[in-house]
Amino acid sequence: VLTGWHGEAGLAPLEDDLERAAHDGAADWAMRMQPPPPSSAHRVQGQATAAKTTHAAAVNSWPRNGRCDRHQTTRGITNPACSRQAFGKSFFGRSNWQSPSGRLQLLSATERGLVPAARCALAVSMGKAVRSGARRLGRGNGSSLPGAVALAIDPSALAELAAQIPHGSVLVTGSNGKGTTCRMLAEVMRAAGLHPVLNHEGSNQLPGLTATLVARSRLTGRLPADERAIGLFEVDEGSLPAILPQVARPRAVVITNIFRDQVDRYLEPDFVTRMLERVLRKLPAETTLVLNADDPRLAYLAAELKNPRLYFGIADTAHSRAGPDRSSDSPRCPRCGGELSYQCVFYAQLGHWRCGGCGLSRPAPQVEAAKVELLGAVSSRLQVTSPAGEMVLGVPFPGLYNAYNALGAVATAIGCQLPDAACPAIEQCTPGSYRMERVAVAEHDVYLVLAKNANGFTEVIRSLLADGQPKRMMLGLNDCAGKQPDTSWIWDADFHALRGLVPVAVVSGNRSADLAVRLKYAVGSPGAGAATELTVEPDPVRAFHLALETTPAGEPLWVVSTSIVLRQLRRWLRRQGYAGQPWREQPGAAL
């Protein structure tokens, strides 16, 4: 059954909640933030305006701690409304968010005054102009610059736009798999009759997310009226503290896993865990948390919160291993800090864990894969038990990591009360850019596979070579012009699996020298099984030619790499007419 978050069903309970909270006396903020009594104009306009007012209340109800976060600047956290307030005061004389009486209110555009509305409209229109300019000049697809421009003009542009989505938003974050989970969830939502608003893959930070909504918005700063729109945002885990305050009342926050990823940017995984925990503590109480039960870093994240929790996990131990991978950084018990013992491990630190010290163990997941069948290097089939009953899911992607993505999508769909019948739509999911993306070049099938950290590389290589057939590969490693210069994680990726199965590998990217040394130590020297012959060519296109030359006609070539090598290669493939525009192939993404 579909119940709209802010539809007619959602409106009355929301106000009830506010009343109850006030009676409790614990949350006087709720009363303060209630929208003003509706004016006659509101009453005449009826339902539509009421819904709008609710959104306004939703925007305002972000802080739960009895004070308003808009007034308190926590170090470094940009509360958009805060900076906007400071800005508004200096430039426009009066705060945009305060009525003359000093009460915090978020009013409709006309009540708030024309200046902020115009400001948002200006931000949106400038963003749109930048976007079309960037696309015409062929400098990228305008996936983040328009958002940066819009935010520079109106720091609360995202909050304002996101609040206009009638069914609220779902945020998906985590180290690996958030993009694929989003795509699967988008299919489910579409099958359920909703219209998901997705951000582009990779544009998962504040500017990118804003750019998505700017692209969708009209020049007036309003999103086109669509009763069935629902936000579905992939959020970079480091950007969650910045984005969450802007997205009013998310329906669900999904965290797929926390791995070590870009240590020079996010620091160690424990830091990311604690950061997410702090952010989650500020969530509204009705937001559902969808968490991976098999990840000991996630299972008891902010355990004291009363938010509904939905866990997903794998029960079938057929594809498990004995111990955690070397890239998992051995997480400790979330309660007592003791050492964890594993009954089985699926990959990295995901598995059936238990603390030897205090006995804390993996929570029983509500959404669980009772049986996992891995069907070669292309797909898998899952038997899922959920509160709604059993279902069989065809996952069009290989490997256990995609099984987790599918489970996360199903759990979120259940958390959002989407009908179960929509879940098998996951089967129609198409791969995102570089996620096992197939491009036909001459007589070869070329698969572009993204792997951006140690677990990614390990799992991708493991699932590709699971069938034991020799494969031709091109491997790439790059940093983004000094932005992510630490590539030490390659020493924790399991390249030993290549031995004997990949006779020739071309190594590419601006850090190909590092990767070549790594491969030399892993598989480049004689040992058990044939050594891999390495060719180093930093230029991706030339390396691609080299790789194609050594691949026998008719055989597929697998390009496994970090993103920039793949992007450069794909740009070349597009110019040669082998592949289309990546952003045109994203279903549901704003065009």
Place this chain on the structure above:
Amino acid sequence: MTSKRITLGHLYPDLMSTYGDRGNVETIVHRCGWRGIAADVIELGLGDRIRADEMDLIVIGSGGEAQQAVIAYDLAMIKGPGIREAVQQGAAALAVGTGYELFGHFCQPGDGLELPGAGLFDAWTVRRHSALGGHYETPTEARADRAIGELLVRWGDALLAGFENHSGGTYLGPTAQPLGEVICGYGNCGDGREGVRLGNAVGTNLRGPCLPKNPLLADFLIRAALARRHGAADLLPLSDELEQAAHQAAVRRARRPVRGLASRASIVLDRSVRRPKWATAPRRRSVRLRDGQGQRPDGLAANGARAKGHPVVPEGNAER
């Protein structure tokens, strides 16, 4: 037939390997293997003692701050005496990153209790704030108090190149000899010195896999370990083209100034990346620890900038 054999003790391989530190052990094992030297790796976890006469080479990697706190007492009380004795007998040692910090007298992690060290090096480490203590809300803030970047060190006649990523300043006592001199980067505590050297023991901030890219350092350790076990040792030369290429690339990266339209554009777009001011890109990377020069060994900020309420620029408005 392998006649020569060395024993390598790898300390806390599961806990102290956040930065790809297994690469160092793998490098030593392979470089020994290619020369016909057998290298036995003994993994030493919590509670395991070190028998000094057994060890030829001790390696500890770099873990997170939580892991540092987990191992500190074990390292100081149970393994410390064995490590000190082995190094005194001429064994080689490599301590990297947070492991290096704990090989000194103590490590003050910023918030909370001071952690005891193994006491091998006459050095100590002071951190401004713990990354896990809740002081930093976002990775951007935490990065502002860290030295993150390429590190280039003059080591005798040679260069060592690698990556540093640490928030602690390591201060050398009067008897400690630095490993080398910083050419680009931050090093121990911003005083131009990097690492520490005691006999055949080396401590360094070159995080993660520093040996693959610096085969000279790897061979130095192997030679020292061999000399301890078998007397004088000659190492066969290896073909190191790939290693040398990676080393040269790392040296070029460290010396490369941050310039050019692409990097400028990315600075404008991605404010979360802290860079030297691009208008005046220096040839040497700027020092990224705030008030680094003002730090004293006792951990108090001389100018107290943070303590008095450092004017904090909100993340989104950094450029305004």
